[in-house]
Amino acid sequence: MTASQVSETAPRTRRAVWAGYGAAAWGFLFALPSFYWALGGTAGATTTLAPPLVKLAQDRVTWFLVVLWVTGVLKVVGGAVGLALVRRWGVGMSRLLQFAAWGAGVLLLWHGGLFVVQGLLLQAGDTELPQELLPVIRWYTYLWGPWFMAGGLLFLVAARVHLRGLADRRGAVIAGVIGGSGALALSVAMLILGIG
Template identity: 50%
Template sequence: MFVFAAMSFYWALGGTTGLNTVSLGQELAGESWFIMVLWFTGFLKVIGGLLALALVRAWDRWIPRWLLLIAAWGVGVVLLLHGGDFMVQGALTETGIISFSGPATWTSAHWQTFVWGPWWLLGGLIFCLAAWNYQSISAVD
């Protein structure tokens, strides 16, 4: 999550390397609302990284266990849906069932299908496993 946050912050600060792998990234670079979205998602990713750490550290002294569990399961499900959405849309695009609308490029669709989608899907699975593990451990305590 921290690596993805760093990427969002880099793009928000005007960096362009890798931006063409994100849907409409290069077309929207420099747009003030897109920069705000990048900052916002960057901070969400930092919070997600801290949440992941909270599941393996003794931070439940400060944060109630029930709140950590709700947040962890919620993040896991959102990441699964996000990655799955990328992969389904990408597969539909790759097979020609749907076509690009607007200035989207094949590069971003290909990256979302074969890199970003699976990566977010894997992150969702890992978050759900971490939540399940944390839930199992907290049930024993």
């Protein structure tokens, strides 16, 4: 066994793994509301989610239920990526992990930042907001936005720590750049198209 193989499969120090475990916990915890809403639960949703989303969940609209299940599964996969970043793997797996972690991190940080900025602008604007929307805007500004941003930062820090321990960083860096820039481009395109 070569020195590079040993370093790529050895577990990391306790200080180096906190972000990976944090990203895993974030993904697993955040999957719970998606599954809860997909199964028909709506308690607390009317004050924390946009009214059109609550209506879709209450009316059990099939395509929306599919979206909830898929997003729940993707969050669980994100949690698994966080756990996988705690260990060092072979070159191919490390590149895939960098791609996924940077993609998730950039997407979550961008998405959460949009929630915060839009919410602050709406609250500071001169337009009169309907009273029933104000609590929802506050939830997105002060809870959901920061929650997304915290998850994004955890994935980015975990990816950076994982990258630092790799013997062959070049391919992993390229994979991370592709994952991060691809996630940002997809999110910007969806924003321009009015989808997300």
